Amino acid sequence: MEIILNNTINPAYLIGAGMIWLGASTSSHAAVIINEIDYDQVGSDTAEFIELFNSDINSVTLDGYTLDLINGTNGTAYNSFDLSGFSIAAIGYLVLCDSTQAVANCNIEVASSSWIQNGGPDGDAVALLFGSTLLDSVTYEGIGSALGLYAEGNSFAPADSNSITMSIARLPNGTDTNINAGDFSSGCISPGSANMSGTGDCSVSVNPVPVPAAIWLFGSGLIGLIGISRRKQGSLAG
């Protein structure tokens, strides 16, 4: 069963010439990873974001890519975002956020607050897929029995905080050894730029020139998750 969450068209933005474009690119799927997540802010969660990073020296077109947010209680997607139509520049970033007013360098505005669940004992996960192939996933705060598929290294990233300004971030920037617990740690908030250790807000405005660009579609919630075959970074060259 598929759950269509919403078909509302929301504004999306391309920020920074050279940061994202819709031109020539490669098929280096495995080069794109989930790099930083801020799912919990001090008090109300109104500045959540997920940052993707392309480590390839070529841009990557995101046609066929989906970002799923996975509920730890049942292992199914409670939010799913079709990234078709977007690209990430070489050694570049793509940021999905609550609000372009609240999050620096946000490329795709998700028109709601609290769109990323706050984990809890059974954890939650974020998953990047190409078609039905799971490319990268991050489980945080715990591993419920339904999250095994997404808990890289059978481990989970440390928790974000409701009392400290921080994110959970790959450190050093872009590190992916397929062990969530080792790859992620407390990060200073840095949407759209290289991750930094520590806490606080290290946002740097890369090039704040928003240009209306693309239609944002909320996709189906399940996306054929059954039978997903995991491919590790580096196994999809070409």
Ligand SMILES: [Ca+2]
């Ligand atoms: Ca949240």
Ligand SMILES: [Ca+2]
């Ligand atoms: Ca946070």
Ligand SMILES: [Ca+2]
């Ligand atoms: Ca909070």
Ligand SMILES: [Ca+2]
């Ligand atoms: Ca970052």
